[in-house]
Amino acid sequence: MKRILFFSAAFTICLYTVRVAYTESFLFLFIPWNLFLAWLPFFFSERMEAVQNKWTKVFWFCCWLLFWPNAPYLITDLVHLRDRQDVPFYFDLILLFSAAWNGLLLGLVSLQQVEKQMLLNWQVWKVRCILIVLFLLSGFGIYLGRYDRYNSWHIVTRPWDLITDISGYLSNPLQHIHTWAVTILFAAVFALVYETMRQFQLHSRIKTDSNTL
Numbered sequence: 001m002k003r004i005l006f007f008s009a010a011f012t013i014c015l016y017t018v019r020v021a022y023t024e025s026f027l028f029l030f031i032p033w034n035l036f037l038a039w040l041p042f043f044f045s046e047r048m049e050a051v052q053n054k055w056t057k058v059f060w061f062c063c064w065l066l067f068w069p070n071a072p073y074l075i076t077d078l079v080h081l082r083d084r085q086d087v088p089f090y091f092d093l094i095l096l097f098s099a100a101w102n103g104l105l106l107g108l109v110s111l112q113q114v115e116k117q118m119l120l121n122w123q124v125w126k127v128r129c130i131l132i133v134l135f136l137l138s139g140f141g142i143y144l145g146r147y148d149r150y151n152s153w154h155i156v157t158r159p160w161d162l163i164t165d166i167s168g169y170l171s172n173p174l175q176h177i178h179t180w181a182v183t184i185l186f187a188a189v190f191a192l193v194y195e196t197m198r199q200f201q202l203h204s205r206i207k208t209d210s211n212t213l
Helices: 002-023 030-050 054-070 072-080 089-119 124-146 159-171 173-212
Strands: none
Touching: 002 030, 002 089, 030 054, 030 072, 030 089, 054 072, 054 089, 054 124, 072 089, 072 124, 072 173, 089 124, 089 173, 124 159, 124 173, 159 173
């Protein structure tokens, strides 16, 4: 799994490098940076799987939760897609889609690793409820990143600004319909893609078991 994730991300970086060489411009410099941030939740979820101590697992889970929205956030970089004179439109389309795909994939795979750890301690229905909350938190995190321009580290560098804005959204939800619409729509998309991935894996596992028998 890790190998194909690496090659997929490397493909995106290669596309970006070609674009820089061809245009002599660093216009999409955010792509490698955002891709790096998308790898962090995957790294944290792997660390969570690797350790045995309960509180160490909690620590890595908190790190994962803080950075997890950075992975699917790459989907929103598609807003930068437009026809430009210096490079063919289809090239930027493939570049931005490739980055978005990598972000979504890294986010969902890391979530699957976290879910496996939760299933070791909690019942399935409880884990499903937690997943719904996590999808909503991810959608909300994407809104904060795309529209309010917050980053994960602002919880340390700008905690009061972050708390104030979040409190405003929670205390007056009807005045922030756009915020909650973005949150719910992204959460719904992630949940649908995640469940689709789960069903494909389940179908593949059942088919493999039946062939073995």
